[in-house]
Amino acid sequence: MASARGTPQGGTGADDAPALDLADYLPYRLSVASNRTSALVSRAYQDRFDITLWEWRILAVLGNVEPKTAQELVEATAMDKVTVSRAVRGLDEKGFVARTRHKTDGRSTHIRLTEKGREIYETVAPVALTFEQILLEDMTPDEIAVLKSLLIRLQARAEALLSEGGDIR
Amino acid sequence: MASARGTPQGGTGADDAPALDLADYLPYRLSVASNRTSALVSRAYQDRFDITLWEWRILAVLGNVEPKTAQELVEATAMDKVTVSRAVRGLDEKGFVARTRHKTDGRSTHIRLTEKGREIYETVAPVALTFEQILLEDMTPDEIAVLKSLLIRLQARAEALLSEGGDIR
DNA sequence: ACAATTTAGTTGCAAATGATACTATTTTCC
DNA sequence: GGAAAATAGTATCATTTGCAACTAAATTGT
Numbered sequence: 493m494a495s496a497r498g499t500p501q502g503g504t505g506a507d508d509a510p511a512l513d514l515a516d517y518l519p520y521r522l523s524v525a526s527n528r529t530s531a532l533v534s535r536a537y538q539d540r541f542d543i544t545l546w547e548w549r550i551l552a553v554l555g556n557v558e559p560k561t562a563q564e565l566v567e568a569t570a571m572d573k574v575t576v577s578r579a580v581r582g583l584d585e586k587g588f589v590a591r592t593r594h595k596t597d598g599r600s601t602h603i604r605l606t607e608k609g610r611e612i613y614e615t616v617a618p619v620a621l622t623f624e625q626i627l628l629e630d631m632t633p634d635e636i637a638v639l640k641s642l643l644i645r646l647q648a649r650a651e652a653l654l655s656e657g658g659d660i661r
Numbered sequence: 662m663a664s665a666r667g668t669p670q671g672g673t674g675a676d677d678a679p680a681l682d683l684a685d686y687l688p689y690r691l692s693v694a695s696n697r698t699s700a701l702v703s704r705a706y707q708d709r710f711d712i713t714l715w716e717w718r719i720l721a722v723l724g725n726v727e728p729k730t731a732q733e734l735v736e737a738t739a740m741d742k743v744t745v746s747r748a749v750r751g752l753d754e755k756g757f758v759a760r761t762r763h764k765t766d767g768r769s770t771h772i773r774l775t776e777k778g779r780e781i782y783e784t785v786a787p788v789a790l791t792f793e794q795i796l797l798e799d800m801t802p803d804e805i806a807v808l809k810s811l812l813i814r815l816q817a818r819a820e821a822l823l824s825e826g827g828d829i830r
Numbered sequence: 831a832c833a834a835t836t837t838a839g840t841t842g843c844a845a846a847t848g849a850t851a852c853t854a855t856t857t858t859c860c
Numbered sequence: 861g862g863a864a865a866a867t868a869g870t871a872t873c874a875t876t877t878g879c880a881a882c883t884a885a886a887t888t889g890t
Contacts (some may be wrong), residue, residue, distance in 0.1 A: 766837095
């Protein structure tokens with residue numbers, strides 16, 4: 493009846509549903525926190541080093557282990573293969589990575605940092621770590637560890653649900 | 662020197678830099694967890710109710726407090742004004758909200774749920790809450806509370822940095 | 831009172847993104 | 861050995877997004 497319900501939070505407790513408060517809804521909280529953080533990170537990389545966030549992720553992986561195939565980068569970065577393909581092309585055009593033919597699999601390529609790529613990695617990595625520290629400045633190491641581990645569990649759960657039914661029942 | 666550095670993690674500890682491991686990098690963890698979760702949520706709303714995630718956020722706010730101006734929705738949903746404008750238009754076209762002239766400010770409009778909008782809100786809200794429960798099934802109430810509160814702190818910190826310098830120094 | 835500035839909300843356009851289709855190679859398995 | 865299926869990576873196209881410009885109304889300051 494289009495009831496003049498107004499704000500339900502004042503109810504006398506006889507309400508049955510737990511009430512939905514967007515501000516306390518985890519997917520929302522997660523999304524906002526992530527967007528704000530990503531905005532900050534993207535801007536830093538883009539402005540100062542002219543690389544996108546996705547390109548940076550590729551660099552970060554290659555900085556540790558080389559070479560990698562595109563497929564391996566997909567797994568390591570949790571980006572989809574189209575995104576990886578475009579990011580690698582971008583890096584290639586800027587001269588940060590080189591692609592060489594995979595010896596045993598003609599469909600695939602080995603991707604590795606060029607000297608220039610190694611240089612930018614060495615430059616950006618400490619900045620990224622410092623940034624993380626600044627972002628987490630007001631949290632204790634304990635809290636940080638908890639946060640990271642909860643995020644990982646959450647992600648695993650979401651992935652399981654995503655493949656499982658796909659739909660929520 | 663394009664040093665044949667390979668994987669630094671094996672080092673004998675004499676290394677000075679803390680080493681950047683993408684898998685342990687918070688902005689990355691946050692982004693992946695959020696994307697996975699959002700994918701799940703978006704799909705659920707889109708498939709079953711034909712509303713976008715942004716439209717749903719608007720509904721969720723209006724379900725609690727009506728009416729709201731677009732500007733108030735911007736604040737309540739953390740979406741930017743263009744996104745809100747588009748989402749409200751979508752909801753209007755589907756007949757879920759109505760816009761009426763603001764009495765004292767001619768630039769602005771009051772946005773409120775229609776009866777149909779109230780109905781879909783009442784339908785979706787419990788589904789959303791159930792979904793949250795399923796997603797968080799393997800966490801204790803304590804862990805959930807901690808996660809939410811850490812996310813809020815993180816977001817506040819990111820916002821502060823974002824406005825503050827804009828750039829990271 | 832009225833010019834200058836600010837604010838609410840929308841629109842237009844360019845860039846980013848995602849789903850799908852496609853090519854080339856490799857693997858499977860009869 | 862070779863047809864059928866799978867995989868790596870790229871290209872294409874439609875949709876989404878984000879920025880900047882815009883209109884209209886309100887506020888400010890003189």
